[in-house]
Amino acid sequence: MTTTATMTMVQAINSALDCTMGSDPSVLVMGQDVGYFGGVFRCTEGLYSKYGAHRALDTPIAEGGIVATAIGMGVNGLRPVVEMQFADYIYPAIDQIISELARLRHRSGGEYFAPVTIRAPCGGGIRGGQTHSQSPEGIFTHVCGLKTVMPSNPYDAKGLLISAIEDDDPVMFFEPKRIYNGPFYGHGSGNTPGASSWAGHAAGQVPEGHYRIPLGKAATVREGQKVTVLAYGTMVHVAEAAISACGVDAELIDLRTLLPLDIEAIAASVNKTGRCVIIHEATRTSGYGAELMSEVQESCFWNLRAPIERVTGWDTPYPHAFEWEYFPSQQRIIDAIARTLTFD
Amino acid sequence: MTSSKSAAADGGNTTYTSKLHVPSASSRPGEIPDFSDLQLPAAGLTRKPDHDCDAAQTQDLATGLVRVLNDEGQAEGAWQPELSAEQLVQGLRHMAHVRAYDDRMFRMQRQGQLSFYMKATGEEAVAVAQAMALSTDDMLFPTYRQQGLLFVRGRSVVDMMCHCISNARDNCKGRQMPVFYSWKEGNFFSISGNLSTQYSQAVGWAMASAYKGEDHIASAWVGDGSTAESDVHNAMLFASTYRAPVILNVVNNQWAISTPQSFAAAGTTFAARGSGYNIPGIRVDGNDFLAVHAVTQWAAERARRGLGPTLIEHLTYRVAGHSTSDNPDAYRSETESDAWPLGDPIERLKQHLIDLGAWSEEQQTTLERELKESVTSDWKEALSYGSLEDGPHWPVSTMFEDVFKHMPAYLRRQRQQLEG
Numbered sequence A: 001m002t003t004t005a006t007m008t009m010v011q012a013i014n015s016a017l018d019c020t021m022g023s024d025p026s027v028l029v030m031g032q033d034v035g036y037f038g039g040v041f042r043c044t045e046g047l048y049s050k051y052g053a054h055r056a057l058d059t060p061i062a063e064g065g066i067v068a069t070a071i072g073m074g075v076n077g078l079r080p081v082v083e084m085q086f087a088d089y090i091y092p093a094i095d096q097i098i099s100e101l102a103r104l105r106h107r108s109g110g111e112y113f114a115p116v117t118i119r120a121p122c123g124g125g126i127r128g129g130q131t132h133s134q135s136p137e138g139i140f141t142h143v144c145g146l147k148t149v150m151p152s153n154p155y156d157a158k159g160l161l162i163s164a165i166e167d168d169d170p171v172m173f174f175e176p177k178r179i180y181n182g183p184f185y186g187h188g189s190g191n192t193p194g195a196s197s198w199a200g201h202a203a204g205q206v207p208e209g210h211y212r213i214p215l216g217k218a219a220t221v222r223e224g225q226k227v228t229v230l231a232y233g234t235m236v237h238v239a240e241a242a243i244s245a246c247g248v249d250a251e252l253i254d255l256r257t258l259l260p261l262d263i264e265a266i267a268a269s270v271n272k273t274g275r276c277v278i279i280h281e282a283t284r285t286s287g288y289g290a291e292l293m294s295e296v297q298e299s300c301f302w303n304l305r306a307p308i309e310r311v312t313g314w315d316t317p318y319p320h321a322f323e324w325e326y327f328p329s330q331q332r333i334i335d336a337i338a339r340t341l342t343f344d
Numbered sequence B: 001m002t003s004s005k006s007a008a009a010d011g012g013n014t015t016y017t018s019k020l021h022v023p024s025a026s027s028r029p030g031e032i033p034d035f036s037d038l039q040l041p042a043a044g045l046t047r048k049p050d051h052d053c054d055a056a057q058t059q060d061l062a063t064g065l066v067r068v069l070n071d072e073g074q075a076e077g078a079w080q081p082e083l084s085a086e087q088l089v090q091g092l093r094h095m096a097h098v099r100a101y102d103d104r105m106f107r108m109q110r111q112g113q114l115s116f117y118m119k120a121t122g123e124e125a126v127a128v129a130q131a132m133a134l135s136t137d138d139m140l141f142p143t144y145r146q147q148g149l150l151f152v153r154g155r156s157v158v159d160m161m162c163h164c165i166s167n168a169r170d171n172c173k174g175r176q177m178p179v180f181y182s183w184k185e186g187n188f189f190s191i192s193g194n195l196s197t198q199y200s201q202a203v204g205w206a207m208a209s210a211y212k213g214e215d216h217i218a219s220a221w222v223g224d225g226s227t228a229e230s231d232v233h234n235a236m237l238f239a240s241t242y243r244a245p246v247i248l249n250v251v252n253n254q255w256a257i258s259t260p261q262s263f264a265a266a267g268t269t270f271a272a273r274g275s276g277y278n279i280p281g282i283r284v285d286g287n288d289f290l291a292v293h294a295v296t297q298w299a300a301e302r303a304r305r306g307l308g309p310t311l312i313e314h315l316t317y318r319v320a321g322h323s324t325s326d327n328p329d330a331y332r333s334e335t336e337s338d339a340w341p342l343g344d345p346i347e348r349l350k351q352h353l354i355d356l357g358a359w360s361e362e363q364q365t366t367l368e369r370e371l372k373e374s375v376t377s378d379w380k381e382a383l384s385y386g387s388l389e390d391g392p393h394w395p396v397s398t399m400f401e402d403v404f405k406h407m408p409a410y411l412r413r414q415r416q417q418l419e420g
Helices: A009-023 A047-051 A063-075 A091-101 A137-141 A154-166 A234-246 A263-273 A288-303 A330-341 B055-063 B085-110 B124-133 B148-153 B157-164 B197-211 B230-241 B271-277 B289-304 B345-356 B361-384 B396-400 B409-419
Strands: A004-006 A027-031 A056-058 A079-083 A117-122 A147-149 A171-176 A205-207 A219-222 A227-231 A250-254 A257-259 A276-283 A309-313 B139-141 B218-223 B246-252 B281-285 B310-315
Touching (some): A009 A027, A009 A079, A027 A063, A154 A171, A154 A205, A227 A234, B055 B271, B085 B124, B085 B157, B085 B289, B085 B345, B124 B218, B197 B218, B197 B230, B230 B271, B246 B289, B271 B310
Parallel strands (some): A117 A171, A227 A250, B246 B310
Antiparallel strands (some): A147 A257
């Protein structure tokens, strides 16, 4: 029996950290400003006063050093949860992540592993310009040995983060910062079918205790017969609004985990609808949507009734002044759905 | 299997008694600020070494402190720069201009006119004195807190504002966040949002200058916190190896957002870090306009004579928050900036000029009023070219330009999709 509370995504992430730190002394959080200050987005607030400076560990500004030391800690029995202040700052750590963290188990014949979780706020919509808005998940899904997760709501965020921390494999955990404090349906006068705050959203009711949502399992947000829409992170909400606005009987799947991908759930849906629209905020070329198209094509070719559509960020750096022209809009999603329906 | 412990394996019953050392801060909210660790020699005592010295001959300077202005505002010792009263007044004017600009922009952010802003309050002397000590042909690789360089080099304040509000006159074409200026005409490099990445690029620029047999030097800046990035190691090793004509500055303003300098300083000074790379290191009172100018001139002379890099640590204090996104009262004592022992750079230069008989309190009051009026008028003009929310901006389609020199077909197709 566990009680639930209304939580934002920030609070749900904080609760996941608190639950795992409370039950397992090998879990610690580390990163820039995560200790005394509680993180620039407040995700580690209160952990310093509750667990001390050693377990809510402020670090030097050296992402490569943070991940490298987390690997060493992980090898020596700890379970570090690293916070990258922004996903855009992850690149100095990329050699440690790709060449070391991801491959350690494999290269040592299974002798060594490092159960490190790397949390990183990602995505646009907060006027962050090109260095505070990126969605680099596709870089990491391309790497062998990393699991990659992106939740779209508080309930999933907590359950997925607990699973990630307790997983013995390294996990990249991307947090869409635009929906940290409430759902977001796109900019401007588009349709806003859902709650304006997490308090009013079903997924804002979060158990206070420990629970897991398994990695590698997608969620069906909305059932439908005419077209399958695949999305993750902030785009789940934009897609939901777009579907509601155009009135098409679409099935919306929230991937939740990008790798390993729940291709079974996706294929079952696309084989039913015969149409597929893929949405992500990240840039288009070599983005994760390209992988999704391939997977869907391989699994569903004989049932496809229309070319698969992609709605993505443009292949340019994220522009400060043109955030809403860049960010995939409801209208672009509606247009893509409509194009798939022109095929019989 | 492995020796790694998982929660499942031991049921989470293990407890640890940590022996890890975690550094402390100069103060946290509710505490009395403590800067007693700082050893501050009196002004004028620190010797000035020969330009062709090596790192071993600057050990005392790397852990000491070059100070010229004493507590009464008088200049003392071997490091006094040869600056006329007119030049000093110009320096004072630039610093006050930066402060007036910062105040205006900070308030405009609070009113929603900017998405973000970062002030340099309390550390204006670093950028202003350094820019005045360098030649205009020298290349600048700043961080986001050296806006003073632009004022000295004569950047139009209206143009700076237009950048910060991403309007149709923004020379960065609406692509960058506020304060990440770029100004090629002024030899001011495009600021990245990522920390310390340009520190080692500055070394490469300087290597090219030496390669071409030119006399231009580069100057680069990082904060105390950013010295932790490996780019700083790369910069120092390459600069030393190739004796690059570059000045490597560390602006130690005590705080990296909420993280104190103790998380990067490793219990010693940042200037001392030059020693292992055989780069002469000098720590200077960063709130002393004269000292910063003199040390910069010394380092520039070394670089220009082919004697290689110098590492300068500017001991200063970040009076404001890191940016408009944080409230410093949440992580340090509200009285900490008052307790900072090296004072305010504008106040100290003003006292010196008054002591010289070249300035007065009345002139200072008039100057500050004029600068406030000037930035108010500049702001109005900047807004006349467009605001962040309402524009006009650059045409949206221009976001596809400059990804490459020539736009490939796939980007032209995306541009067409955007334009419908």
